[in-house]
Amino acid sequence: MPATGFASSEPFDHEKLEAAAIRYPRPSRLAVALELSGPKASRAAAALGLHTVGDLLEHLPRDRREARTITQLVPGESATIVVEVRRITSRSVRRRGMRPLVEATVADETGRIKATFFNQPWLVGRYPAGTRLVLHGSLNARRRFNVQDHARTGGSAAGNGSVAHYSTTEGLTSSELLALVRRHAGGLANVLEPLPAAVRATERLPDRPAALAFAHFGSGDGAARRRLAFEELLLLQLALLRRRALRRDTSAAPVIDSERALTARWLSEKLPFPLTNDQARALEAIDHDISSSRPMQRLLMGEVGSGKTVVALYAMLRAVEHGMQAAMMAPTETLAEQHFRTIQSLLPHELMAIGLLTGSTPARRREDLLSKLETREMSLVVGTHALIEDPVRFASLAVAVVDEQHRFGVRQRAALDAKAPGDSSPHVLHMTATPIPRTLALSQYGDLDFTVLRELPRGRRPVETFVCSTERERARAYDRIRAELRAGRQAFVVCPLVEESELLQARAATAEFERLSAEEFRDFTVVLLHGQMRPGAKQQAMGAFASGAADVLVATSVIEVGIDVPNATVMLVEDADRYGISQLHQLRGRIGRGAHSSLCLLFGPREAPRLRALRSTADGFRLAEVDLELRGEGELVGTRQHGLAELRFAELPADAQLLERARMYAQRIESDDPELQLPEHALLADALRGRYGAEALAPIRA
Ligand code: ADP
Numbered sequence: 215m216p217a218t219g220f221a222s223s224e225p226f227d228h229e230k231l232e233a234a235a236i237r238y239p240r241p242s243r244l245a246v247a248l249e250l251s252g253p254k255a256s257r258a259a260a261a262l263g264l265h266t267v268g269d270l271l272e273h274l275p276r277d278r279r280e281a282r283t284i285t286q287l288v289p290g291e292s293a294t295i296v297v298e299v300r301r302i303t304s305r306s307v308r309r310r311g312m313r314p315l316v317e318a319t320v321a322d323e324t325g326r327i328k329a330t331f332f333n334q335p336w337l338v339g340r341y342p343a344g345t346r347l348v349l350h351g352s353l354n355a356r357r358r359f360n361v362q363d364h365a366r367t368g369g370s371a372a373g374n375g376s377v378a379h380y381s382t383t384e385g386l387t388s389s390e391l392l393a394l395v396r397r398h399a400g401g402l403a404n405v406l407e408p409l410p411a412a413v414r415a416t417e418r419l420p421d422r423p424a425a426l427a428f429a430h431f432g433s434g435d436g437a438a439r440r441r442l443a444f445e446e447l448l449l450l451q452l453a454l455l456r457r458r459a460l461r462r463d464t465s466a467a468p469v470i471d472s473e474r475a476l477t478a479r480w481l482s483e484k485l486p487f488p489l490t491n492d493q494a495r496a497l498e499a500i501d502h503d504i505s506s507s508r509p510m511q512r513l514l515m516g517e518v519g520s521g522k523t524v525v526a527l528y529a530m531l532r533a534v535e536h537g538m539q540a541a542m543m544a545p546t547e548t549l550a551e552q553h554f555r556t557i558q559s560l561l562p563h564e565l566m567a568i569g570l571l572t573g574s575t576p577a578r579r580r581e582d583l584l585s586k587l588e589t590r591e592m593s594l595v596v597g598t599h600a601l602i603e604d605p606v607r608f609a610s611l612a613v614a615v616v617d618e619q620h621r622f623g624v625r626q627r628a629a630l631d632a633k634a635p636g637d638s639s640p641h642v643l644h645m646t647a648t649p650i651p652r653t654l655a656l657s658q659y660g661d662l663d664f665t666v667l668r669e670l671p672r673g674r675r676p677v678e679t680f681v682c683s684t685e686r687e688r689a690r691a692y693d694r695i696r697a698e699l700r701a702g703r704q705a706f707v708v709c710p711l712v713e714e715s716e717l718l719q720a721r722a723a724t725a726e727f728e729r730l731s732a733e734e735f736r737d738f739t740v741v742l743l744h745g746q747m748r749p750g751a752k753q754q755a756m757g758a759f760a761s762g763a764a765d766v767l768v769a770t771s772v773i774e775v776g777i778d779v780p781n782a783t784v785m786l787v788e789d790a791d792r793y794g795i796s797q798l799h800q801l802r803g804r805i806g807r808g809a810h811s812s813l814c815l816l817f818g819p820r821e822a823p824r825l826r827a828l829r830s831t832a833d834g835f836r837l838a839e840v841d842l843e844l845r846g847e848g849e850l851v852g853t854r855q856h857g858l859a860e861l862r863f864a865e866l867p868a869d870a871q872l873l874e875r876a877r878m879y880a881q882r883i884e885s886d887d888p889e890l891q892l893p894e895h896a897l898l899a900d901a902l903r904g905r906y907g908a909e910a911l912a913p914i915r916a
């Protein structure tokens with residue numbers, strides 16, 4: 215197994231990469247050791263990794279605290295103010311636990327206020343009248359500002375409305391760090407510039423020193439932030455493209471080209487339906503990829519039900535008809551079994567045998583299967599991690615499909631690569647059912663080619679979606695639901711999300727169940743489903759609904775997963791605006807699966823942006839984009855777990871264009887100077903190694 219998985223396609227594991235990071239080489243002035251006021255501060259600085267002036271200047275603020283003016287202060291709320299000391303005195307009042315107090319009258323252009331410093335009598339000498347200070351603390355009920363954190367500041371930081379806020383540790387406050395940075399600001403002139411001059415000129419970007427000054431002091435304009443964002447996006451894209459190139463160039467995959475006897479027959483005779491246009495395009499892309507000896511690295515994105523399995527099976531059959539083997543790996547046994555069944559149903563038995571290998575495959579069957587894989591008697595296998603265990607040997611693995619690919623680690627995918635004979639790699643098709651917008655895809659999976667299945671296979675019916683805001687609309691909604699029920703259809707009623715407590719949520723669902731059984735749907739059979747029920751009771755409720763014995767299923771969001779009842783044509787969601795866009799989209803996916811047209815009724819404020827989005831489109835990718843726009847990248851559910859590279863300056867999707875520019879330059883650099891050996895790329899190479907570790911540039915061949 216290759217020791218480093220850098221060549222496999224893993225969304226960035228930032229912790230690992232940051233841990234591997236080495237620092238920029240610094241010219242001497244930046245290498246000067248930091249001098250701090252006392253041993254406590256020195257220890258704190260060392261704990262933060264701040265040993266030199268260079269370290270300090272590279273220690274960028276975590277965020278910025280909006281500075282408030284004195285008139286904007288609200289009692290009880292923490293806030294940062296930038297003020298000038300007018301008067302300062304030590305009060306030797308020694309009541310209340312003997313706390314020595316320093317009281318200062320401080321002012322900004324909007325007013326003045328009394329500030330209290332606890333336990334630091336020496337501040338009287340350090341902050342004489344006229345000193346400018348950044349204070350962080352809160353106003354108490356008597357309109358005194360209790361100071362938690364303070365430091366001297368230079369010019370008018372209040373002018374730009376925010377103050378840098380650093381990650382700190384005991385013994386060194388954020389304001390003290392800012393003051394320290396100010397003292398060493400002269401060192402900024404020595405900071406190296408990793409961006410090639412030509413790129414900076416074309417993009418009109420300020421140099422790195424100016425941009426760092428902006429990060430610390432907030433001086434300069436938006437161009438400085440843009441510059442730092444561009445740098446981080448460029449480095450990210452370079453690392454992704456490099457990783458992709460390393461896998462591609464250091465191993466070859468078998469060329470799968472002319473032979474089509476099997477797939478041609480399968481497509482025309484055995485596949486029980488015509489392909490959607492998106493599926494057809496995906497097959498073309500795969501054909502193109504596998505006809506080259508460069509290993510395929512394609513990500514197939516399509517929601518549940520979009521027909522990914524057909525596409526994956528095609529890629530696998532292409533290997534088989536060339537006398538080679540193919541494997542599909544899924545993260546759980548349930549998924550593997552599901553794929554196995556789908557593939558069996560899509561693949562008439564006389565075509566070939568296909569194996570299933572999971573942790574619970576009985577020993578005898580497993581042995582038989584392993585020997586058949588080794589002799590090539592079996593050419594198609596579906597399984598879990600069990601597929602990449604040591605004893606598994608393939609005679610000629612040529613195509614590998616990885617489902618829910620983000621759930622596998624670097625090593626696991628490298629292990630799958632290693633199952634191909636000799637030094638070769640298999641062509642890999644990754645699959646994911648989570649729709650993500652292009653901006654995120656680029657930053658997360660920039661080392662893969664993308665194919666999207668947007669169009670749902672025929673037979674799926676569009677769902678009409680309404681937002682109901684008034685009591686009249688509610689009454690009409692129940693009328694419509696009763697009409698559907700009388701016509702023999704079924705309905706879901708989803709109760710409000712109660713994030714804080716499953717118990718409360720269960721109670722609310724129970725109450726709604728009782729109300730609907732007694733009132734709106736008293737002529738029908740209503741069942742209840744929530745997370746607090748015993749497994750047997752859940753099964754019973756689901757069974758009753760699935761068999762059609764129950765007309766209405768009142769549920770908490772547990773139905774998001776798992777239920778397939780084509781006869782259900784209505785979904786009513788209470789307090790729908792409490793749910794996230796993707797959750798609502800998933801919920802709505804439970805209907806529109808049968809022959810009848812379906813109806814989704816979202817109860818909530820008409821103007822709620824999420825509900826408007828749901829009403830306007832059924833496209834999961836479009837909805838993911840809206841979600842991103844509404845919430846910003848940091849909030850997007852799931853992205854963190856997926857290992858999305860954390861961006862400190864760039865903001866997606868706002869910086870989508872900047873990302874595209876960075877991608878373009880990265881591609882250009884990657885093709886002109888892949889190993890960054892030209893002199894104008896030397897500092898860029900350092901920066902890349904600094905951020906992503908030495909393996910960002912090294913070939914991975916052992
Ligand atoms: P996914 O893996 O993307 O969730 P599947 O490949 O399992 O989706 O397909 C979902 C269902 O749709 C399966 O029953 C499959 O047989 C069917 N299906 C796939 N492609 C088509 C198509 N082009 N036309 C009709 N049905 C299709």
Ligand code: MG
Nearest residue numbers: 518519522523
């Ligand atoms: Mg599937």
